[in-house]
Amino acid sequence: MSILQPKLGNYNLENYDVMKERFHWDDVKSQFSWSKTGKVNLAYEAIDRHVANGKGEKVALIYSDSLREEMYTFSEMKHETNKAAAMFKKYNVAKGDRVFIFMPRTPELYICLLGAIKVGAVVGPLFEAFMKEAVRSRLEDSEATIIVTTPELLPRIPIAELPHLQTIILVGEEEKLSTGSGKKFVSYYSEMESTVSDDNTIEWVDLEDGLILHYTSGSTGKPKGVYHVHNAMLQHYQTAKWVLDLKEDDIYWCTADPGWVTGTSYGIFGPWLNGVTNVVRGGRFSPDDWYKTIEKYQVSVWYSAPTAFRMLMAAAPEIMKKYDLSSIRHVLSVGEPLNPEVVRWGFETLHHRIHDTWWMTETGAMLICNYLSEPIKPGSMGKPVPGVEAAIINDKGEKLPPYEMGHLAIKAGWPSMMRKIWKNELKYNEYYSIPGWYVSGDTAYQDEDGYFWFQGRNDDVIMTSGERVGPFEIESKLVEHPAVAEAGVIGKPDEIRGHIIKAFVSLREGYEYSDELKQEIQAFIKKELSAHAVPREIEFKDKLPKTRSGKIMRRVLKAWELNEPAGDLSTMED
Ligand code: WTA
DSSP states (O other): OOOBOOOOOOOSSOOHHHHHHHOOHHHHHTTSTHHHHSOBOHHIIIIIHHHHTTOTTSEEEEEEOSSOEEEEEHHHHHHHHHHHHHHHHHTTOOTTOEEEEEOOSSHHHHHHHHHHHHTTOEEEEEOTTOOHHHHHHHHHHHTOSEEEEOTTTGGGSOGGGOTTOOEEEEOSOGGGOOOSSSSEEEEHHHHHHHOOOOGGGOOOBOTTSEEEEEEEOOSSSSOEEEEEEGGGHHHHHHHHHHTSOOOTTOEEEEOOOTTSHHHHIIIIIHHHHTTOEEEEEOSOOOHHHHHHHHHHHTOOEEEEOHHHHHHHHHSOHHHHHTSOOTTOOEEEEESSOOOHHHHHHIIIIIOSOEEEEEOOTTTOSOOEEOOTTSOBOTTOOBEEOTTOOEEEEOTTSOBOOTTOOEEEEEESOOTTSOOEETTOHHHHHHTTOSTTEEEEEEEEEEOTTSOEEEEEESSOOEEETTEEEOHHHHHHHHTTSTTEEEEEEEEEEETTTEEEEEEEEEEOTTOOOOHHHHHHHHHHHHHHTOGGGSOSEEEEOSSOOBBTTSOBOHHHHHHHHHTOOOOOOTTBOO
């Protein structure tokens, strides 16, 4: 099985090479109000536009979790997001203000996120598993003035230490409304009940006005606020059409949480800009639950991640057989390398080609993909989206010939590229260290047919269960534990999770290695950062390898772990 040919069919992307030749982003703009009025608002284009075009009665959102099951038409979504927008206006949210949303996947999250965009705010979605320190650093850096959260998550927001934070909107029981902190507490449900839906709350913005801040990890420093603008909608719309192949009667399910970029770009923007019915399943992963979701809602297009597919693969085969999955017509993956094994499982067991897509928080939308109309080479990420130029280059910016490994780089200028790293120009500029190119930090090669093959990260960023974790944030937290003197964190290859987090730790005087200590340190990270940042393995060492300037050499830790030569040790202290 070296190449999987497409099934013949009527695809949106008819012929890759022809599309690539003819395509211009400017043509996409004509879809949106920008072309008529010179102004735009992504939330209007994703929701209200379909109502104006007579599709108000179509189901926009199918939401379910273990307790709720609700459907919202585009008209209802318009109505609800207008009310949310009016609520934000009432509490003084103005264009450009940062509105953070820290709550589990529920309809309220989606309504508030779009409502905030309607008033021209820059939204900051936070994953519900974040603990105090992760929440604090993001709210502090963004200087968010308002946050929407639930009474359960409220204790994780260090309200008193966040001077910019003025207003807390609570989605949940009113009796839990706190007072006495000098902040305003607002009850979401009573506010929404008393607010009228009003089209005039929409703030018409320019394509270059701010839309969303997604915090993501690098190998050094604190999480970076990746800032995207409304212009990204061109690419959300177009890639959802070409790559997700969304059509009028599709039922689409993206399994990602809006705390991560996939959960907004393709869990909200892409599908709704195309007016497609979007399934959101709350709660946790289980094979039964996921297959049941597909069967029950007749999901036709399914966008998920290698980790999830590997967990489904590892589950008992009888589980899949219990469900009727015949509604599926297109399956896609993102977030980490999609192993050929998984592609094979998809083909043989699920009876679908799984289409890999490559992109990053920073790139805002898909850049390199496998298309329905094209053959798939299992293990390859595919080819660039028409309108995007990708290349493998060396340090000097020279393009490398086929099969030579180098930087995976993109010619600057695609619509959804980040416009800045929030308050950190230096970090932003690091991406453009090679003139003319956005340097992704991934290494890859291209084959003679133009397919790209992922080889690894060339920094220390860890991809674990499809989530991107910066070792620095965990190391910094580890050394705050009283027992820990020094810490180095690496990703250790793992069959299901891609990588797991492994910490090497040296202890302070007076502390001794024990299983209890290990568990205590793990609990500390879980409490302070989040469950997905916990090192599953901790190895205690008397001393860690460091450069003469005192930097922990993760490269050497990795070599120890993998039993490989450690390479050049000339910068290592004795
Ligand atoms: C990795 C997720 C291999 C890559 C949308 C990238 C991938 C980082 C793939 C971005 C893929 C993403 N194959 N690796 N198809 N997709 N990655 O910002 O290392 O969470 O740089 O964005 O994930 O992760 P992020």
